[in-house]
Amino acid sequence: MTKTKVTREEALAFHLEPTPGKFEINATVPMTTQRDLSLAYSPGVAVPCEEIAADPATAYDYTNKGNLVAVISNGTAVLGLGNLGALGSKPVMEGKSVLFKRFADVNSIDIELDTEDPDAFCQAVKLMGPTFGGINLEDIKAPECFIIEQRLKEEMDIPVFHDDQHGTAVICAAGLINALKLSGKKIEDVKIVLNGAGAAGIACIELLKSMGAKHDNCIVCDTKGVIYQGRTEGMNQWKSAHAIKTKLRTLDEAMKGADVFLGVSVKGAVTPEMVEGMAQDPLIFAMANPDPEITPEEAQAVRPDAIVGTGRSDYANQVNNVLAFPYLFRGALDIHARAINDEMKIACAEALAEMAREDVPDEVAMAYGRKLSFGRDYIIPTPFDPRLIHRIPPAVAKAGMDTGVSRRPIVDMEGYEASLKSRMDPTATMLRGLNARARNAQARMIFAEGDDPRVLRAAVTYQRSGLGKAIVVGRETDVAEKLEAAGLGDAVNELEVVNAANSLHFRSYKDFLYKRLQRKGYDRHDVHRLAARDRHVFASLMLAHGHGDGLVTGATRKSAHVMELINHVFDADADAGAVGVTAILHKGRVVLISDTLVHEWPDENDLANIAERCAVVARDMGLEPRVAFVSFSTFGYPVSERAEKMHLAPQVLDKRGVDFEYEGEMTVDVAMNPSAQEAYPFQRLTGPANVLVVPARHSASISTKLMQEMAGATVIGPILSGVDKSIQICSTTSTANDIVNMAVLAACKVG
Ligand SMILES: NC(=O)C1=CN([C@@H]2O[C@H](COP(=O)(O)OP(=O)(O)OC[C@H]3O[C@@H](n4cnc5c(N)ncnc54)[C@H](OP(=O)(O)O)[C@@H]3O)[C@@H](O)[C@H]2O)C=CC1
Ligand SMILES: CC(=O)C(=O)O
Numbered sequence: 192m193t194k195t196k197v198t199r200e201e202a203l204a205f206h207l208e209p210t211p212g213k214f215e216i217n218a219t220v221p222m223t224t225q226r227d228l229s230l231a232y233s234p235g236v237a238v239p240c241e242e243i244a245a246d247p248a249t250a251y252d253y254t255n256k257g258n259l260v261a262v263i264s265n266g267t268a269v270l271g272l273g274n275l276g277a278l279g280s281k282p283v284m285e286g287k288s289v290l291f292k293r294f295a296d297v298n299s300i301d302i303e304l305d306t307e308d309p310d311a312f313c314q315a316v317k318l319m320g321p322t323f324g325g326i327n328l329e330d331i332k333a334p335e336c337f338i339i340e341q342r343l344k345e346e347m348d349i350p351v352f353h354d355d356q357h358g359t360a361v362i363c364a365a366g367l368i369n370a371l372k373l374s375g376k377k378i379e380d381v382k383i384v385l386n387g388a389g390a391a392g393i394a395c396i397e398l399l400k401s402m403g404a405k406h407d408n409c410i411v412c413d414t415k416g417v418i419y420q421g422r423t424e425g426m427n428q429w430k431s432a433h434a435i436k437t438k439l440r441t442l443d444e445a446m447k448g449a450d451v452f453l454g455v456s457v458k459g460a461v462t463p464e465m466v467e468g469m470a471q472d473p474l475i476f477a478m479a480n481p482d483p484e485i486t487p488e489e490a491q492a493v494r495p496d497a498i499v500g501t502g503r504s505d506y507a508n509q510v511n512n513v514l515a516f517p518y519l520f521r522g523a524l525d526i527h528a529r530a531i532n533d534e535m536k537i538a539c540a541e542a543l544a545e546m547a548r549e550d551v552p553d554e555v556a557m558a559y560g561r562k563l564s565f566g567r568d569y570i571i572p573t574p575f576d577p578r579l580i581h582r583i584p585p586a587v588a589k590a591g592m593d594t595g596v597s598r599r600p601i602v603d604m605e606g607y608e609a610s611l612k613s614r615m616d617p618t619a620t621m622l623r624g625l626n627a628r629a630r631n632a633q634a635r636m637i638f639a640e641g642d643d644p645r646v647l648r649a650a651v652t653y654q655r656s657g658l659g660k661a662i663v664v665g666r667e668t669d670v671a672e673k674l675e676a677a678g679l680g681d682a683v684n685e686l687e688v689v690n691a692a693n694s695l696h697f698r699s700y701k702d703f704l705y706k707r708l709q710r711k712g713y714d715r716h717d718v719h720r721l722a723a724r725d726r727h728v729f730a731s732l733m734l735a736h737g738h739g740d741g742l743v744t745g746a747t748r749k750s751a752h753v754m755e756l757i758n759h760v761f762d763a764d765a766d767a768g769a770v771g772v773t774a775i776l777h778k779g780r781v782v783l784i785s786d787t788l789v790h791e792w793p794d795e796n797d798l799a800n801i802a803e804r805c806a807v808v809a810r811d812m813g814l815e816p817r818v819a820f821v822s823f824s825t826f827g828y829p830v831s832e833r834a835e836k837m838h839l840a841p842q843v844l845d846k847r848g849v850d851f852e853y854e855g856e857m858t859v860d861v862a863m864n865p866s867a868q869e870a871y872p873f874q875r876l877t878g879p880a881n882v883l884v885v886p887a888r889h890s891a892s893i894s895t896k897l898m899q900e901m902a903g904a905t906v907i908g909p910i911l912s913g914v915d916k917s918i919q920i921c922s923t924t925s926t927a928n929d930i931v932n933m934a935v936l937a938a939c940k941v942g
């Protein structure tokens with residue numbers, strides 16, 4: 192991975208703009224009217240106060256306690272920068288709060304306490320207990336951190352978790368589990384050298400020992416070198432517990448023959464010479480921040496066989512507690528936990544390790560600019576992996592429930608996972624509904640473009656997710672090679688691979704096609720070539736003959752070409768009533784835009800047809816359609832010849848008498864914003880439009896692509912509607928995940 196350098200100027204500008212710091216606080220209730228004020232504040236607020244006083248558990252129902260975590264530091268060990276004081280630590284603490292929100296939707300506030308006295312620190316935190324659902328201690332130096340955490344755990348009834356200790360230990364354990372798998376070594380055999388016997392170091396070595404690492408195989412070092420039995424200088428009880436009987440005295444000596452190096456000390460503490468003498472396939476986690484004990488370049492220059500991880504996001508294998516604390520707290524908060532115990536931490540480590548060994552979604556590859564698959568450069572999930580939020584907290588919550596720290600156990604684990612998915616993306620609920628329908632339908636899905644790795648990965652996901660059976664059109668050897676290259680070699684025997692050469696039905700396909708094309712200038716030879724060589728045509732013929740229930744194609748060629756080819760087999764053009772509908776998912780809203788695929792310049796009758804098709808698609812997707820014919824004018828003003836057909840289309844529907852709401856012509860803001868609608872009291876929509884019928888294909892394309900690029904909206908489609916068989920056309924920029932979504936739509940027969 193190439194290292195992206197961040198300059199001091201950039202870092203300061205990032206913290207300065209748009210407002211100083213990294214987060215603000217927003218209200219979740221309306222606060223506009225007198226009534227709102229009476230409910231949120233006096234007199235209404237008295238009621239929940241009394242309820243909570245009578246039954247403290249109801250604080251989780253009537254206040255934000257249950258989803259609020261304090262990130263608390265005194266700034267005595269800020270990253271690896273040392274004691275920068277309470278105020279100097281604030282940017283890191285604000286940062287941790289932002290990570291809590293971004294990755295696990297945990298509300299969090301940073302609190303910097305200006306004291307180095309453990310008693311004063313504990314007193315302050317303890318007094319804040321009622322406010323929070325959990326306490327995340329951060330960047331407090333050892334050994335005070337051990338005393339503080341221990342005491343607060345005993346005295347508070349919510350999880351108290353020192354992130355630098357346990358968050359780091361969890362992610363270090365997850366990485367180690369997978370690195371050992373790759374090098375074929377066992378935890379009970381490996382020789383481990385730990386440099387840094389502070390908060391992070393002691394916790395890491397303790398967790399690894401609880402997972403099977405042998406005491407005598409672990410050498411711990413600090414600024415004074417090896418911690419051996421009998422050493423007196425710079426010792427404390429936490430270090431003594433890990434002292435071993437040895438003649439080794441320096442880190443240099445300790446590193447000779449070591450299998451694993453764990454660094455939680457300071458920048459540059461390790462030299463290439465030290466790494467050179469390590470055992471075969473060494474594992475090096477140089478976790479000091481912001482600069483590691485040794486860089487991956489330096490380590491791999493002398494030991495190309497090394498697996499290297501650092502705490503930074505700009506190298507491969509980021510071994511950083513950001514992968515642990517948001518999800519540990521999410522799981523703990525959701526069971527109203529009293530504590531985060533060892534079992535919950537180990538469950539978190541194991542779930543993280545397991546995830547890294549699975550196929551990685553395209554969204555993650557895109558965020559990181561490279562394909563990730565389990566191996567030396569990818570042993571732990573990356574922080575932007577969208578699976579983390581619904582995979583890790585359930586594992587943590589379950590471990591908490593099994594070990595009795597939960598105050599409100601989760602009864603429906605599947606529902607919990609589903610709620611976690613939609614927690615980060617409200618529109619995911621709709622997608623989940625479609626997935627459930629597809630799973631019930633168990634459609635045999637034809638994936639026409641078996642020569643494309645994205646399509647192959649989508650086919651494997653479709654089948655392995657239990658959505659139905661995947662049939663791939665392609666050459667067997669080519670499919671096998673491409674699956675192998677995508678790290679899915681074991682899927683070769685799972686997929687059905689079909690082509691003209693191995694199809695038992697090829698002759699009847701050709702007869703069928705000849706009948707359709709014989710009066711359109713095609714002879715038998717042309718038809719043979721078309722059916723044998725064009726996978727879109729071949730796949731369409733399969734579908735036409737019922738040798739699949741749905742078809743997904745279009746990932747490798749422009750949709751207009753694909754439509755042309757499909758039309759050799761089906762009547763899927765404008766004359767036949769076909770329509771393309773694109774769903775835009777953004778900020779919890781779903782809006783359908785049409786026609787994005789078939790009609791170039793529809794007239795008012797076509798527009799009315801398009802609206803009718805959209806209504807079907809909307810209902811198929813669980814939406815009650817409210818259709819707006821959109822234009823740049825609203826109800827005749829400004830007057831324009833171009834807006835005329837949008838003005839007339841509702842009148843066509845008036846004559847037809849349809850069973851859904853429609854209105855127009857109107858601008859997009861009037862269509863979508865109820866307060867803008869108030870200016871037109873006669874208009875008939877009962878709420879914001881969720882279907883926009885646009886004047887032409889170009890405006891459809893411009894609006895959907897603008898939403899995608901500017902707003903980052905999720906775009907699904909165009910969904911092909913009005914064809915009697917279930918066909919969906921992807922785009923050439925579709926990811927494997929997009930293709931699976933299209934297969935789900937095809938399976939649900941949307942449209
Ligand atoms: N990647 C990640 O997720 C995380 C990384 N870290 C990093 O780990 C480091 C330590 O943090 P933390 O444990 O909280 O801090 P502490 O202050 O609690 O501990 C620091 C430890 O490092 C030792 N140390 C310092 N310099 C050296 C050196 N040159 N050689 C050997 N040992 C040395 C100290 O030794 P002594 O006891 O003799 O003073 C002490 O034992 C930081 O760089 C931090 O950024 C921490 C948490 C998470
Ligand atoms: C990552 C972290 O918590 C630290 O370096 O202190």
Ligand SMILES: [Mg+2]
Nearest residue numbers: 270329330355
């Ligand atoms: Mg820290």
